[in-house]
Amino acid sequence: MSAPPAKEGAGSREAFYTRLEEENLSPLWEVLHALVPERPQTRCRPALWSYERARPFIEESGRLITAEEAVRRVLILENPGMKGEHRITTTLYAGWQLILPGEIAPAHRHTQSALRFIVEGEGAYTAVDGERTIMHEGDFVITPSWTWHDHGNESDRPVVWLDGLDIPIVKAFEATFAENYPDSTHPLTRPQGDALARFGSGLLPVDYESSGPASPVFNYPYARTREALETMRRQEEWDPCHGLKLRYVNPVNGASAMPTIGTFMQLLPKGFQGLPYRSTDATVFSVVEGGGRAEIGGTVFRYSPRDVFVVPSWMPYRLMADEESVLFSFSDRPIQQMLGLWREMRGNE
Ligand code: 1HN
Numbered sequence: 001m002s003a004p005p006a007k008e009g010a011g012s013r014e015a016f017y018t019r020l021e022e023e024n025l026s027p028l029w030e031v032l033h034a035l036v037p038e039r040p041q042t043r044c045r046p047a048l049w050s051y052e053r054a055r056p057f058i059e060e061s062g063r064l065i066t067a068e069e070a071v072r073r074v075l076i077l078e079n080p081g082m083k084g085e086h087r088i089t090t091t092l093y094a095g096w097q098l099i100l101p102g103e104i105a106p107a108h109r110h111t112q113s114a115l116r117f118i119v120e121g122e123g124a125y126t127a128v129d130g131e132r133t134i135m136h137e138g139d140f141v142i143t144p145s146w147t148w149h150d151h152g153n154e155s156d157r158p159v160v161w162l163d164g165l166d167i168p169i170v171k172a173f174e175a176t177f178a179e180n181y182p183d184s185t186h187p188l189t190r191p192q193g194d195a196l197a198r199f200g201s202g203l204l205p206v207d208y209e210s211s212g213p214a215s216p217v218f219n220y221p222y223a224r225t226r227e228a229l230e231t232m233r234r235q236e237e238w239d240p241c242h243g244l245k246l247r248y249v250n251p252v253n254g255a256s257a258m259p260t261i262g263t264f265m266q267l268l269p270k271g272f273q274g275l276p277y278r279s280t281d282a283t284v285f286s287v288v289e290g291g292g293r294a295e296i297g298g299t300v301f302r303y304s305p306r307d308v309f310v311v312p313s314w315m316p317y318r319l320m321a322d323e324e325s326v327l328f329s330f331s332d333r334p335i336q337q338m339l340g341l342w343r344e345m346r347g348n349e
Contacts, residue, residue, distance in 0.1 A: 044089050044282050044312035045081035046296035051119065051306030058098050058160060067103040067151075068184075074098075074163060077308060086167070088310050089282035091332045092261070093167040098160050099124050099153040107150035107181035113214070113258040114149075115164040116141040117286050117328050118222075119306045123155025128218045130189035135161065138222025138288050140248060140265075140328065142257050144214030146177075148186040162286050162308065164330050166260040195219070199251050208252070213259040215250035220257070222288070229267040229326070241277035241346055243268035243319070255334065262333035268292065268321035276316040279344035281331035283311045290325030294318070316345075 020026055028035075058075060067073050074095035077088045088094040096119070099105060107127070116126060122136040129147045133139075141161075143149040153159050170176050198205060200217040210216065225246070232244055239245060245266035248257045256262040262281070268274070268290070285294070287307045294301045297315040303325075311317045319327070336342035 040280060040314040042090060042282070042312050042314075043081040044079055044310070046299055046301070046310060046312060046315060046317075047080050048294075048301040048303065048307055048309040049077055050304070051308075052304070054096060058096055059158075062098050062100050062158065067099055067105045071108075072097060072105055072163075077310075079310065088284055088308075089312070089331070091166065091169050091172075091282070092284065092330070093163075093165040094284055094308065095163045096160055097151075097163050098158060099151055100158050101153050101156050103153050104184050105151040106184040107148050107186040108179060109146050109148045109181070110178035111145050111176055112165045112167050112170045113145045113260050114143045115258070115261055115263060115330060116143070117162040117164070117330075119160050119162055119286065121155065121157045121159035123157070124151060124153040124159035126151050126219075127186055127188065130187065131194055131218070132188060132192050133195075133219040134192065135159070135219070136222060138226065138326075138328070140220040140222075140225070140257075140263060142215065142218050144212065144218075144258055147214075148181055150181070150185050152185070164261060164284065166258075166332070169260055169332065169335070196221075202251075204252065210252045213250075213255070215252070215257040217251060217257070220248055225265050226326070229265065233267060233269070238269065238272070240275045241318070242266055243272055243274070243321070258334075259338075260332060260335050261330050263330045264328070266327050266329070268319055268325040268327070270321060270324045272319065272321040272325075274319040275347045276318045277344070277346055278314050278316045279331075279333070280313050280342055281333040281336055282313040283329050283331040285309050285311070286328045288326040288328055290321060290323040292319065292321040292323060292325050295320070314343075 061073055074097045076086050076095040079088050118135045118137050118139045125132045125134050126141050128143050128149050195217055243266050245264055248263040250257055287303045287305050291304050294303055294309055296311050296317040301309050
């Protein structure tokens with residue numbers, strides 16, 4: 001080889017890039033910093049959705065379209081930094097779903113995993129692979145990947161829940177499949193409460209072998225969760241960032257209820273002033289009880305029951321409870337942990 005040529009001007013670099021482009025090639029050195037930043041860079045913005053403000057729109061959607069026509073009558077919570085991308089964080093989708101008395105949201109299945117967190121009303125059901133569960137406020141219900149599911153409302157009041165799905169994750173893998181069931185409801189093969197009795201009572205059938213990574217329990221009733229928090233609080237062991245925080249588990253292996261989405265419930269005593277905290281899993285909160293403030297990346301959001309707020313990846317936040325508060329939350333933490341990516345930082349490190 002001959003000696004390297006003298007450094008050429010930027011103009012000839014541009015010409016070089018143009019020629020590269022035609023070959024479906026591009027120079028890494030122009031984008032290296034953007035591709036591998038020193039810390040998470042996100043378009044996800046901190047935001048709060050007030051349920052009080054959204055409620056009239058949810059109601060209006062109920063007059064505008066039936067559950068049958070809509071298939072799922074949902075108002076999507078669009079992250080203001082990624083509007084129109086149908087996501088609340090970079091990796092997760094969230095929406096408020098309304099089902100009116102007498103309606104059925106028809107049976108289907110898809111490779112996305114879904115959670116329901118009930119925010120208003122009770123007496124609607126979700127059926128998952130042949131078993132129905134009646135939903136109450138604060139219940140956490142899962143429909144794991146590729147399970148048949150339909151919803152119905154046999155009560156006399158509207159029921160609203162927050163849907164959380166891993167849609168952007170499954171899309172990133174291009175692994176989306178979906179199928180409608182020929183009837184509006186999938187046949188029931190087990191009595192109500194069977195899964196919780198069988199798998200959610202500190203016992204498992206002696207020869208049980210799980211058929212997949214998701215929890216066989218598909219409703220985690222709020223009454224049980226609240227009672228656990230209420231009993232544990234007597235110990236007065238408050239985490240300085242989280243108060244008293246529990247994670248929902250698959251009772252078979254202690255992993256998260258679904259492999260892609262981790263879910264949590266926490267209690268903050270009245271007057272709690274949390275220390276700053278950050279983690280790489282952008283997190284969606286749904287307020288169950290109480291009232292207070294979340295300071296997220298320097299912006300203060302006031303929260304009330306049923307509000308949703310979102311904390312982007314690696315953005316410091318702190319929780320301040322003006323009233324005793326109970327907060328449900330979900331994130332993509334389990335996948336990040338599985339991949340060895342998850343990090344957290346407490347206080348002002
Ligand atoms: C879905 O299946 C439900 O089953 C809710 O209630 C929201 C958003 C996108 C794709 C599927 C449901 C959904 C969804």
